[in-house]
Amino acid sequence: MVDKITADELKEKVDRDEDFVLFDNRSPEDYENWHIAAAENMDYSATDEELRGDFDAVRDELDEDTEIITICAVGNASQAFGEWLEERDYENVSSVDGGMEAWSRVYDVVPIATRDDDIEIIQLQRRSKGCLGYVVGCRRTGEAAIIDPSRHTQQFLETARDRGFNVTAIFETHIHADHLMSGGKRLRDELDVPYYLGSEIETRDPQFEYDPVDPNDTVDIGEVTIKGIHTPGHTTGSTSWLVEDEAVMTGDTLFVESVGRTELQFEGGDAEEASAVLYETLQKLMAEPDTVAVLPGHFNVTDDGEYVGVTPGMPMQSPIGHIRTHNEMIQMDKAEYVQAAFDTIPEKPPNYEEVIATNEGKRELESEEEADELELGPNRCAATEESVVGDD
Numbered sequence: 449m450v451d452k453i454t455a456d457e458l459k460e461k462v463d464r465d466e467d468f469v470l471f472d473n474r475s476p477e478d479y480e481n482w483h484i485a486a487a488e489n490m491d492y493s494a495t496d497e498e499l500r501g502d503f504d505a506v507r508d509e510l511d512e513d514t515e516i517i518t519i520c521a522v523g524n525a526s527q528a529f530g531e532w533l534e535e536r537d538y539e540n541v542s543s544v545d546g547g548m549e550a551w552s553r554v555y556d557v558v559p560i561a562t563r564d565d566d567i568e569i570i571q572l573q574r575r576s577k578g579c580l581g582y583v584v585g586c587r588r589t590g591e592a593a594i595i596d597p598s599r600h601t602q603q604f605l606e607t608a609r610d611r612g613f614n615v616t617a618i619f620e621t622h623i624h625a626d627h628l629m630s631g632g633k634r635l636r637d638e639l640d641v642p643y644y645l646g647s648e649i650e651t652r653d654p655q656f657e658y659d660p661v662d663p664n665d666t667v668d669i670g671e672v673t674i675k676g677i678h679t680p681g682h683t684t685g686s687t688s689w690l691v692e693d694e695a696v697m698t699g700d701t702l703f704v705e706s707v708g709r710t711e712l713q714f715e716g717g718d719a720e721e722a723s724a725v726l727y728e729t730l731q732k733l734m735a736e737p738d739t740v741a742v743l744p745g746h747f748n749v750t751d752d753g754e755y756v757g758v759t760p761g762m763p764m765q766s767p768i769g770h771i772r773t774h775n776e777m778i779q780m781d782k783a784e785y786v787q788a789a790f791d792t793i794p795e796k797p798p799n800y801e802e803v804i805a806t807n808e809g810k811r812e813l814e815s816e817e818e819a820d821e822l823e824l825g826p827n828r829c830a831a832t833e834e835s836v837v838g839d840d
Contacts, residue, residue, distance in 0.1 A: 450518075450530030451542040455550035458517065459575065462486060463761065468515040469506075473525040474548070481798070484551065484576075485753035487519065492529040494520075499532065512537055519544040519551070549820050552576045555603050556761045560743065562694050567672055569695060570607055571743065574598055575760050577823070578749040579627050584691055585613040586670025593617040593669045595689055595697050596624075596745055599631035599819060601638075617669060619644045621699025621745055622686040623652050625712045626797040627823055629807045642667075646676050646687025652713075655809030661687065679733065681726020682708035693737060695765070699745040701726070702733055704766045705757035706748060707777055709793060712800060720786055727785045730778055738769025798822075 461468060462484075472479050472487040479489040490501035510516070516538055518526035526543040533541045544550060554576060560569040568585040581604060585592035592613035597604045608615050618632045618641060633656060636643035644667060647660035661667060663678035675690040679701045686708075689697045700708045710726055711719035733742075747764050748756035758764050772778065777788055797803070799822045805811035806822070813819055 450527055450534060452523075452527075452545040453517065453542045454545055455554045458484075458519075458544055458551070459554050461517075466515075468517055469510065470517045470519065471526075471529065473501075473518055473520040473529045478521070480751065482548075482751050483753055484519070487753070490518075490529065492520075492525050492532065494525040494528040497528060499529070510538065513540050514538070515540045515542075517542050517544060520547045522549050523547040548576075552820070552823060553600055553603075555600070557603075557607050558761060558763050560695065560741065560763050560765060563739070564692065564694060567692060567694055568592075568611065568613075569691065569743070570611070571763060571765075572598075572603060572607060573747070573760055573764065574600075574627075576749070577627060578747045578755075580743070580745055580747065580764060582697055582743060583608045583611075583613065583615075584669060584672065584674065585611060586672040589670030590614055591616045591670035591672075593619055593667075593674065594632075594635065595619040596621055596699065597631040597635060599628050599634070599823075601631045601635050604631070604635070615639055615641065617642050617644060617667065619667075619674070619689055619697075620658075621688060621697060621701075622646075622683045623649065623654065623804060623807050624700075624745075625800045625804050625807075626746075628803060628813075628819055630813070630819070644676075646678055646685060648678050648680065648687065649685035651684040652808055663687075677732070679729045681710060681722055681729045683713045684722075686729075688733065690736070690740070693740060695741040695743050696733065696736060696768075697743050697745070698733065702730060702742055702771070703744040703746060703748070704742065704764055704771075707775070707789070710789070711793070712796065712804070720790070723786045723789045724782055726789075727782050734768060734772045734778060736768050738767060738772070740768045741765045742768060742771060 470487045471490040472483050473492040492499050518530045520526040523546050530541045530543045556573040558571045560571050566587045570583040572581045581597050582595040583592055592608045592615050594604050618635050620632055642659040644661050645658045647662045661676040666673050666675045677688045677690055679686045679688045682700045686701050710722035714722045743765050747758045803822055
């Protein structure tokens, strides 16, 4: 029987740079669409008990005691391929329990340094998709808010509770296009707490209940003040959340390594017009003090599982002052910016239309299995595939 390891154990092996071979047993098409950087494709059908990949091409690289880890979509094909390997006398084989679906639920929990000891900010990094969410806590009162939670709500609640916080509010930056917002709505109902979105979200005609926050209005979490800043462009209803003078959660408006894209909500000339609006929004954010940390909604992970300009498990942030002087696009004039925003635009996120409709409350999910399927793959909410932050 092939041993099983968890996706978190695989993450630890990757982080420790251990010596192992990782075989991805999904189809070549699924592998090309999205895979872990360390993985080699070795297509195996659990249904037909058939090896379709070219094992002979890698056989010479393997010894009987080579550590081999297998992974597939949900764990069936990888388990079967592991047994195939054991039948051929490979002795150190394990399969990732739950496959890539389990990998999509792996998080890094990373403290963000603050100048005010009474404010605690924790960044939750969803490693496979590059999605970022936050816990913002007031140490004086023990109250906390969750900003941009994923549907894996237990990760966020455990993070808050492990640090002694009671969650009293949920915030969203915008209607997301790459991950489902069901987690925030579920937390609202389970905890009976306010669910805050910027009031401009009404432009998206959301079919769910929320607590609107007008531009420049504030919400207190204990003794910590969170201010809503209307930051349109990526979407009409985007709102960034400014935590005192410590940090601003920018959602998909501004990233550490890039800027937001516009054509997930808009098309054609409307997308170009929205890009001009986003340029003005970015200039408004650049007016914040140099020391305010930009805490975005995503980091850039490619289809090949490579991380662009960031290291998972490390804080993904950048001070306003650094971005203002190093981000090439922000230093452009408006016309240059609008042109550059469409020069190297990446593919749209997988299933983005269904994800948006679901998040707007205009489409019902049939099951958790469908939710897993909709969210598989990396986010693609940045305007460029590569970093646009200049070298130091």
